[in-house]
Amino acid sequence: MSLLKLFFIFVKIGAILLGGGYVILPIIQDEFTEKRKLLTNDEVIEFYTLSQSLPGIVAANMTMFIGYRLMGKFGALIAMIGIIFVPFLTIVCLASILGSFINNRYIQGLLWGIGCAVIALILLTIREMMQHSDKNLFFYIIFLLSLTALYVFNLSPISTIIIFSVLGVLYKYLFERTTE
């Protein structure tokens, strides 16, 4: 394994990562455990779980973990540049071409349709996030309070996260720690 090799593996993964970051797990398993036997399946699953519990883009976290595990800090850096290589070029090229086509009615129709799909996918993301949480009173109270703060009082996302994290942890500390 050399840095150059690692770079090209992640360039390839970036290029075939279609339909969002969620598909990265099977691709990583295929590339690093099945084909190259560099990581065990348990390691990959652990990286994936950790990636989801850390802030940031899941696919980016996953890339860093694997780069770091295989080749240290430089590995993480090289893997990061590798995975954004093709997506970056695609966006830059597409955006410059799209500028002159944006008023074409078929392009508008295409973007309208995909825009609708994005709304549907965000709704499904919310549904999935709700399914993976314990929906007790605590959940609904924090949910409604932060929604009110965001929507009615126009609080920024970051202030909302900070304020309600502190309140939530404080509540848990005061009322639930003693009952354990």
Next chain:
Amino acid sequence: MIYLLLIYEFFKIGMFSFGGGYATIPFLYHLSLIYYWYTPNELTHMIAIASITPGPVGINVATYAGLKTAGIMGSIVATLSEMLPSFFLVIFLSKMLNKYKDSFFIKSWITTLKPIGCALLTAVIINLIKAEKNDYIGLLLVLFLIILSVKSKKETIFYMIIAGIIGILKAFFVW
């Protein structure tokens, strides 16, 4: 300095977004309201493009937003700034987090973050739907896609393609 502002804003997004690519949208929406780098309507186009091109949606949309704001340099700066927190977290925190992830504070913090994450996305959805509230065909298409995906679990790109084709057909027949 536009680049410093981009670094600051996108580093924050990388630091505070939880739960997959679409989790960055609330932040990007907020940016469109305070800096006017792009309009909310342009943002929906950006998300649409970011969803059908290869790569993680959260990264792609950062690239696009940076490009829109300050050209190629802007897109490089925005993309890397958004990924940088992951880099530091993985290197400095991964061992620590692994050790402490069952501690009371980390566990209650993560249980608190889930409802906040849902609220962030819900607020964006309300704004997006409000902006399209007169577009009945669009709302119908959203409903159709949700039913379709609940009934048959396919990869996301499948729904993107279907929605794109319906969009082109709509341009052909309705307009």
